Amino acid sequence: MSEKEFSDFQKTFPVSRDCQPPTKKQRVDAGFSENRVYYDRWRKCQYADRQEHLLSYYTYQKPSCRKMERLISKEGWTSNCPKAQHILDMWKPALKYVIASDKHILNSCSRQKWKGLVIKSFDGQKGEGVVATTNFTKAGGENLCIDAQTWPCQCHAGLETFGRKINHSSKHPNIMPLSVVLRLDDEDVHTILFKATRDIKVDTELKFNYGVNRKSFRGEALDLDWLDE
Structure with a gap:
C-alpha cells in the first residue's frame, strides 16, 4: 500500500478520535481491498491521535494513573483505547x-x-x-x-x-x-x-x-x- 493509496483511503474514511473504523463491507463498497492493511493502519492513526489527545491535558505535570483512567473513561471509547499506564510511560515534561x-x-x-x-x-x-x-x-x-x-x-x-x-x-x-x-x-x-x-x-x-x-x-x-x- 502506497502513501497515496492510504491518503485516498483517509479521504474516504477520515480518521477521527470518536468514530468507528470502516467495516469490511464499507471498504470493499468504496473500491478498496478487502484485506486488513487499510483497516489496521487506520486504527493505528486513530490510536496515535487518541494518545496525543490524552497527553495534551497534562503538559506541565504528570498525572496519576487513576486520574488518567478517569479521563479515558470519560472519553467513552469502547475499542482501540489506549491504556492509562501506556500514556503515563509516554509522558514527558513540556519543552520550554x-x-x-x-x-x-x-x-x-x-x-x-x-x-x-x-x-x-x-x-x-x-x-x-x-x-x-x-x-x-x-x-x-x-x-x-x-x-x-x-x-x-x-x-x-x-x-x-x-x-x-x-x-x-x-x-x-x-x-x-x-x-x-x-x-x-x-x-x-x-x-x-x-x-x-x-x-x-x-x-x-x-x-x-x-x-x-x-x-x-x-x-x-x-x-x-x-x-x-
Whole structure:
C-alpha cells in the first residue's frame, strides 16, 4: 500500500478520535481491498491521535494513573483505547516553548495564585519559607514567578509573591530555576519559573540553590549556618 493509496483511503474514511473504523463491507463498497492493511493502519492513526489527545491535558505535570483512567473513561471509547499506564510511560515534561504558552502558567503568573503552596513561618534565622500542600512530581513540577531584584515585585506590587519566600539549600535543593519569556498583557516578560528536581511530598519545604555560601559575603554571613545546609 502506497502513501497515496492510504491518503485516498483517509479521504474516504477520515480518521477521527470518536468514530468507528470502516467495516469490511464499507471498504470493499468504496473500491478498496478487502484485506486488513487499510483497516489496521487506520486504527493505528486513530490510536496515535487518541494518545496525543490524552497527553495534551497534562503538559506541565504528570498525572496519576487513576486520574488518567478517569479521563479515558470519560472519553467513552469502547475499542482501540489506549491504556492509562501506556500514556503515563509516554509522558514527558513540556519543552520550554510549550511552557511559555501554557494557559495555566500564564494565568497563575498573572494572578500570582499557585495551587498546592503555602507560606510558612519557621523558627530561628530562616524566617518564612514555602511549603507544599500537595504532591509535586519531578517530571512535571509546579512553576512559580519570582522577581529577585526589587521589593515589592514590580508586576505584583500588592502581593507577597511565593518566589521570594523560597529558601536556599546547597545540599538538598528540590527545585531549580528555569528562565523563560512569557507573553503577559501583550508584553514579553522575562520570568524565572521553578521546576521540581525530585518528587515533593505534602509538608515538604521548597528549596533551591542560591549559588552562595557563608563565605560569599566577605565574612558577613559566617553566622548564617543555613547557607551551607
